[in-house]
Amino acid sequence: MKSFEVGFIERQAITPELIRTIRLLGEYMGKEALFKQQSPQILETLRQVAIIQSTQSSTRIEGITAPPDRIKALVEEKTTPVNRSEQEIAGYRDVLNTIHANAREMPFTPNVVLQLHRDLYKFMPEEGGRWKNTNNEIIERRSDGSILVRFRPVPAHLTPEAMEILHNRFNQFWEEERYEPLLLIPTYVLDFLCIHPFRDGNGRMARLITLWLLYRAGLEVGRYISLEKLVEDTREGYYDSLSKASHGWHEANHTLLPWWEYFLGVMLLGAYREFERRTGLITTAHGAKTEQVLIAFEKLPKRFHYADLARVCPNVSRPTIKRVLRQLRQQGKVECVKPGRDALWEKKGS
Missing domain, CATH: 1.10.10.10 (Winged helix-like DNA-binding domain superfamily/Winged helix DNA-binding domain)
Structure with a gap:
């Protein structure tokens, strides 16, 4: 919510490189629209692969793993979860499918965010769909097993109000159409992660909401290329940019540029380049x-x-x-x- 205070976004630096990235993303959107008209069968193949990769990578980032054949069977709904990891994988699958099918129609409100979190945990013994009731920390799990505290979010007792303010301000900015949606989306995601509104599942929810907002803005590359896998593959840059952008967030003295550059220039532009590469390979392979x-x-x-x-x-x-x-x-x-x-x-x- 701090990033949506009056005048804050206007004060942020926008570099020539960031402007170029936004222009390139617009060009890729046009190519994507044309390809959807001409080769729907190829996109269906990519979509099926992306769902499996997204479910696998987003849960694996949080330390949730399962054998690839079990993940594939769970995503295709050919089996039922038999342990906690598989329960979390199945929940992510269901919310991902909901967003793929209904992103444009779902109202962007705190209540719907709560409903998605509830569905994320519907196979779990503990109940989802509630704001956190104890304070939490944003941590990074490193490859050597160590944990680094990255950020201390909004306290639990202030979380419901913080989420209401965040959504009210974001929706106001979105509807005014004075701001570039490609800048508003990562800005929301940063504030969501700084609030860290749930006891668990915040990272997965942030990635799901990312897809939801991109679909609302007409960017559907995440339907065919796993954004979650790109985040997993660039994990160091992901955490580093969040750390830089969140420094001073509580005082509204932070800078959005490092996170904008990662979100748009590394993750989203990377997804479109991978989309172009894969569609080119597939079309060549099939003549x-x-x-x-x-x-x-x-x-x-x-x-x-x-x-x-x-x-x-x-x-x-x-x-x-x-x-x-x-x-x-x-x-x-x-x-x-x-x-x-x-x-x-x-x-x-x-």
Whole structure:
């Protein structure tokens, strides 16, 4: 809530690198939208893999592990949990599925956050869906087994009010549309983690809420690439940026830039680059790039420029597009009306 005090975000430094990252994310969003139209079967394959990776990585970050075959069976709902680790994995799976299916429709309120936390713990003997009743600490579990105290959050007795204030201010900023959503989302996540509103499960909830807010903003890369795995793979940077950004948070004397840079430049941009890499690999492996150009060709008007075709096939190389056009011309389906780098083409026989 401290980050949403009046004038605080406006005072934050925004570097040229951060502006470039936001611009790149906008470009990747456009590519993602085009790919969803052209290759839904490929995205379904990625979605299935991402659900398993997300469940596995987010729980593993918290020290919750299970054999890969058991995780896969749990995620696919082909078995029931038999121990505590599997109960936590099954709960994460269910909340993840809820967000995948309903993120746009769910009101962003403290009550819904409580409901998601309740569902996170529905297979557990202890009850979820309640704010913490004792003070807690943010800790980092290091690879050698040692624990480092990173932050002392808002006291338990102030937590309900803090969460109400956080959501009221965030929703106000979101609805005003004066602020870049890509900056508001990590800012909320930072404040959520500084409040640390639950006795347990705060890290998992923060990652689930991250997905929820990104979906509301129209960024759906987390549906196909596991953001949780990216966080796990860059864990040191994750904790380090949170530590730097939370220093002085209680006094509203902190800086958001380190966390913004990690969240947008490392995690989210990394996810889109991995999305581009994987879709390129999959389409190449299945010989689908030619098919992608042909599908796009059918949707173009009778007369079109080369650039029109290239724009709707962002993952296809220039030589591949030229080869497909050459084949179509040989088949009498298209004719080059005006040659050149951005040639004008005309469909024939229609």
